[in-house]
Amino acid sequence: MSQQPVIAVSTVIFALRPDEQGVRRLALPLVRRIRDPFNGQWALPGGPLEATETLVDSAASTLRATTGLAPAYLEQLYAFGNLDRSAESTERVVSIVYWALVGAAEAERAIESRNVQWFFADDLPQLAFDHNLIVEYALWRLRNKVGYSRVAHGFLSEQFTLAELREVYEAILGKQLDPGNFRRAVEASGAVVATGERVAGTKHRPPMLYRYNSDFDLTDQGPLAANQTKTGAKK
Amino acid sequence: MSQQPVIAVSTVIFALRPDEQGVRRLALPLVRRIRDPFNGQWALPGGPLEATETLVDSAASTLRATTGLAPAYLEQLYAFGNLDRSAESTERVVSIVYWALVGAAEAERAIESRNVQWFFADDLPQLAFDHNLIVEYALWRLRNKVGYSRVAHGFLSEQFTLAELREVYEAILGKQLDPGNFRRAVEASGAVVATGERVAGTKHRPPMLYRYNSDFDLTDQGPLAANQTKTGAKK
DNA sequence: TACACATAAAGTCATCGTGACTTTTAGCAC
């Protein structure tokens, strides 16, 4: 292995999916490798960087190709370039990894096949390469970020109730949140505005529908914000 | 430009340097380009990724080669891979950028020449490529990180007074901090321990010397922490 | 038609962290 290192782009794709009990949990699609190294093992979707594609475009296009999904959120995670990450393979690969969120409606449309399957984030098999570490790091980033940005929106549709928003937070953080305090915090932040509409047909007091406040901007990525928004990748 | 993209590793190196008034301000070394594109313009130190080097090793070695410095802190910043970043050059370059801190003692040893010079971070010239954006982003990361990690230590020697620590925070954040409140916050965090020694020879009450508490760990980089510490790069 | 049920939504209360500010302490210089 002494040729020029080659660049690959992979993506950790998160969605909320109901488990057997109907509880929505964090899940991600993986693809089965069909050649060495790690033939037969599960791995993150990805592929080589094409010469005329930007990094984020590459992430978006392999995402679409493998899972048929369009992400609601897409952000660079990290570049992995250790020498030992591909075991005894001849080729040296530097992976630039993105992480993405797809909404519930979108995730249902996802392709699933013998070689593409969804796994719950807290119950993964042994993955190819250093992909277990990568997923762990992506989870850590997601959990950190949910506190000070609007990533939760990536899992919701345009309008949502505060209970739905809270459910997303609970799934990401893996713990229960007090409904009253959650409401107070979200309303005080100004990140969300009431639409005036309510959900009918519930067997209790009808909840108000909210949407994200678009003027409200919390600088998520600092000076990179402008640079980032090139493709369909919303911020 | 349709050949395989090539990988370069560059580094934003921060140090505190006194200005004409003797005030310590954030500064970084830049190298002058001696060929096209951007011939003659200032740029971040860096170079192509060697086939047998990890990313962080590459950052550390070009750092040593261009400035003669060993960093007290070294962390990956971001991978830049837009198509337009090299203007009309024939070669497509994906830059994996690191950021580093060097201590005051170390920074004094820095090589400076016609083609390597230090600039204050808030007073940079027009740089080659997208390097102005990169420095802006590195500054943003540094300022964010100083709040919840120990990066400030990178600018100090083993023992320091709380006034010195505060001076580092003030230089990074670009604003004055209340000495009493700063002391209270730092002591409460447990990140720092008193050595018992005091500084003599001041024209006022002698300050206590502190050092960083090594058992105390605030997970700076989450699951990447172990992965990161390979080279001389201390955390 | 009235009552039970479930969750939305609003309100209460004690505690903790933080910013602004004051007071006391300890060395040095004259």
Added chain:
DNA sequence: GTGCTAAAAGTCACGATGACTTTATGTGTA
């Protein structure tokens, strides 16, 4: 000994937060 300066300790008001209680408002059922 007196005065200077910054270290170090202390004070106070305010706002955010966690735990909890109360009220509101729809649907389903007797």
